[in-house]
Amino acid sequence: KSSLANEYDRLEMVELAIKDYPNLRASNIEFTLPKPSYTIDTLIxxxxxxxxxxxxxxxxxxxxDGISKWKNADILMRDYQFYVYPRPGYSQEENYDNVEIVEAPLMEISSTFIRNAIKDGKNIKPMLxxxxxEYLDGSNLYG
Known part of the structure; x- marks a missing residue:
C-alpha cells in the first residue's frame, strides 16, 4: 500500500487512460465507502x-488465482462477469462459467512492474x- 499513489492521482491516471474509450467510465465511488474497500461492497x-x-x-x-480469498468470493463468482487478462505463469483456463480469458498477447507487465521501473529510473514511456x-513524468509519484 505504501508504494501506491493516492487515490486521486490513481483516478486521474485512469481517466486519462480511458479518455478515448466512450464505453468506459472511471468511478470514485470507493472514496465514499468504508475502508478497507472490498470489491463485493463496491459492486453492491x-x-x-x-x-x-x-x-x-x-x-x-x-x-x-487468488479470488477464493476475497470477501464473498462465492457471490462475486456467481453474480458477476469476469474478463481476465492472461499473465505468464498463471492459469489461463476458464474454470467458471462467467470468466472469459481475453485473447491478448502474454506480456510480463503489471502495475507493480511499472511502479518499480519508475522508481529505478527506467524508461516506461512505451508501456503507457x-x-x-505525461502525468507521471511531471510528477514524483513513484520516483
Missing part, C-alpha cells in the same frame, strides 16, 4: 445506485498511454 453499491447497468470485473489471471506518461 454500484448495483443499488445504477440498477439499469451490468457491472463486470477486469483483472489479470494472477488475481483470479501517452497522457498517463
Amino acid at each position: 453499491h454500484l448495483n443499488e445506485k445504477f440498477p439499469e447497468h451490468d457491472f463486470a470485473l477486469i483483472m489479470g489471471s494472477d488475481n483470479l 498511454p501517452p497522457k498517463v506518461w
Whole structure:
C-alpha cells in the first residue's frame, strides 16, 4: 500500500487512460465507502445506485488465482462477469462459467512492474498511454 499513489492521482491516471474509450467510465465511488474497500461492497453499491447497468470485473489471471480469498468470493463468482487478462505463469483456463480469458498477447507487465521501473529510473514511456506518461513524468509519484 505504501508504494501506491493516492487515490486521486490513481483516478486521474485512469481517466486519462480511458479518455478515448466512450464505453468506459472511471468511478470514485470507493472514496465514499468504508475502508478497507472490498470489491463485493463496491459492486453492491454500484448495483443499488445504477440498477439499469451490468457491472463486470477486469483483472489479470494472477488475481483470479487468488479470488477464493476475497470477501464473498462465492457471490462475486456467481453474480458477476469476469474478463481476465492472461499473465505468464498463471492459469489461463476458464474454470467458471462467467470468466472469459481475453485473447491478448502474454506480456510480463503489471502495475507493480511499472511502479518499480519508475522508481529505478527506467524508461516506461512505451508501456503507457501517452497522457498517463505525461502525468507521471511531471510528477514524483513513484520516483
